[in-house]
Amino acid sequence: MSYFSPPKNERDKVVSLTETKPADKTAAVKAAPEQASTLAAGMLITGNIISAGSVQIFGRVVGDIHAAQLVISEGAYVEGKAMAQDMVISGAFKGTIHGNSVKLTNTAVVDGEIYKQSLMIDENAQFEGMSRRLEKPVEAPSRAQVRSETTKAAPVASPAGNVVTMSNPVV
Numbered sequence: 001m002s003y004f005s006p007p008k009n010e011r012d013k014v015v016s017l018t019e020t021k022p023a024d025k026t027a028a029v030k031a032a033p034e035q036a037s038t039l040a041a042g043m044l045i046t047g048n049i050i051s052a053g054s055v056q057i058f059g060r061v062v063g064d065i066h067a068a069q070l071v072i073s074e075g076a077y078v079e080g081k082a083m084a085q086d087m088v089i090s091g092a093f094k095g096t097i098h099g100n101s102v103k104l105t106n107t108a109v110v111d112g113e114i115y116k117q118s119l120m121i122d123e124n125a126q127f128e129g130m131s132r133r134l135e136k137p138v139e140a141p142s143r144a145q146v147r148s149e150t151t152k153a154a155p156v157a158s159p160a161g162n163v164v165t166m167s168n169p170v171v
Contacts, residue, residue: 041075052143055084057091068140070099074107085138100137 036054039045043059054069057076070084076091087099092109102116104125114131121127 036069036071050141050146052141052146066141072108074105083138085140098134098138100134 051067106124
């Protein structure tokens with residue numbers, strides 16, 4: 001007997017994949033986890049970003065970001081105002097942060113103001129500025145709010161329902 005195969009009395013209970021009925025595709029799409037929008041390293045966005053879902057930044061953003069969850073990765077740089085329910089900063093940030101839960105990892109460099117309900121600062125993280133308690137929790141942008149932003153000048157919409165409004169697009 002192998003460690004990787006079921007005992008002999010349980011082998012007969014195993015149902016092969018060919019015997020099962022194919023799943024309803026619409027149910028699978030509805031149950032699929034939401035994908036995060038990612039701005040790759042080497043990418044510069046000058047403008048505002050609004051997302052009803054998660055945003056991961058590996059490049060540079062100069063502008064405001066409003067998302068449900070925001071991750072600024074190590075090596076990334078963001079300058080502006082960031083609003084998210086949950087935020088993890090491992091890169092550099094300059095500006096104002098509004099978040100229910102904000103975490104600065106050991107590689108974070110933050111210069112500015114943090115308005116939060118919960119703040120966690122890892123050892124070796126750099127934070128210069130002020131921190132204040134957030135009176136009203138941050139709400140994630142709704143899909144309707146994201147759609148309304150698409151009617152404004154020069155938006156670029158993704159299939160995931162995210163909008164990047166570029167005031168000065170980099171060509």
